[in-house]
Amino acid sequence: MESAFIAWLRDHLPPHPLLRLGPGDDAAVLRLASERDIILTTDLLTDGVDFELSACEPSQIGRKAVAVNLSDLAAMACQPVAIVVSVALPHAGAGLLARSLYHGILELAQKFDVAVAGGDTNTWAGGLVISVTALGQVTPRGPLRRDRGQPGDHLLVTGQFGGSLLGRHFSFTPRVHAALLLHRQFELHAGIDVSDGLSLDLSRLAAASGCGAAIALETIPIAPAAVTMAAREADGRTALDHALSDGEDFELILAVPPADAERMLDRQPLDVPLTRIGRLVEQPGLWQVTADGSLSPLAARGFEHQ
Known part of the structure; x- marks a missing residue:
């Protein structure tokens, strides 16, 4: 399943100017020609806690998994650059589920011009688990933090x-x-x-x-x-x-x-x-x-x- 899915994913990933090497190798290669700081965030979503797979479309879950990470980058006022996606799939229908998840992932990634740099897939006897890690770049004004508020603001x-x-x-x-x-x-x-x-x-x-x-x-x-x-x-x-x-x-x-x-x-x-x-x-x-x-x-x- 994994090899076939990676082949499918590579066929469906649009080119991105910062992505020098994407899914299919041992690691991704990004070219960031800037001295500005890099921001990293990650969120893990689990069936039965963050969503109910039986009550929604897998593409909605994929979209949400990306969106919550982009929201973290928004909170720090930085520019999203790339994501990596790791998925633990239930054994039954794993290939179809993975492709459906990625329809939602790719939709939002393209909307925000974010490179899908890679990730990992596996199958197991449990429910669906999806983890997205997002990489962002600060603007010249630096990151917006939660610990810099002042009385009177x-x-x-x-x-x-x-x-x-x-x-x-x-x-x-x-x-x-x-x-x-x-x-x-x-x-x-x-x-x-x-x-x-x-x-x-x-x-x-x-x-x-x-x-x-x-x-x-x-x-x-x-x-x-x-x-x-x-x-x-x-x-x-x-x-x-x-x-x-x-x-x-x-x-x-x-x-x-x-x-x-x-x-x-x-x-x-x-x-x-x-x-x-x-x-x-x-x-x-x-x-x-x-x-x-x-x-x-x-x-x-x-x-x-x-």
Whole structure:
């Protein structure tokens, strides 16, 4: 199966100017004619934890496996360059499953001009496991980190939040182009992508920066899917609860100096809205801004691997 699949993959990979030697040898060869730093990130997705193979198309899984890595690169405002993909396939129908996975992988790789440099495949008695490692290159302004926020920074987010399980966790667009544009045109102090939940990931950015975060709950941009989930489920969670904790929105949270935040909000330079939801504060922790302007503790909720 492996030899036939590699042959199929080589036939379907488009040429890429940075890829000197791709799948089929012991390792890939990339030519990076730059002194800028290289960024590496990896994510592993497992059947039964991150997706249900029986309930979706394999191409959706392949696309998502690439997209979550590109979202990590977007969070650091760097340019994606290449990916390597490793897959453990169930024995039954392994060849067909691999090709279907790669339809989704190649779709997103081509959209973001990312070289598919190689990887590994194997079969086993368990469920589908796919791991993607992405390589990116920082811009001349350097990487956007999560530990450089400062008290007084305004907190801006892209897009909307909540209800991703209704489909958006497969179809989201990594905010690579948005991050690169904003990093180029404005001063950004810190950033993170929302994979595990808006409140949880915001608390992580604040903690990494050695400060706290205060948000005005009425400003949170709530996705229509969050409203739908709140209406259909009997657990008592509101649409706002879903927006704060569902995760897999893969939007960006940015800590921005006040003057640049005002410019960003006035210009709205992206094809998705930018919304101010709060600010970084000196008091550690996550806080809700109440009606009288005081701060009340807010629980950070979301998905955490056990």
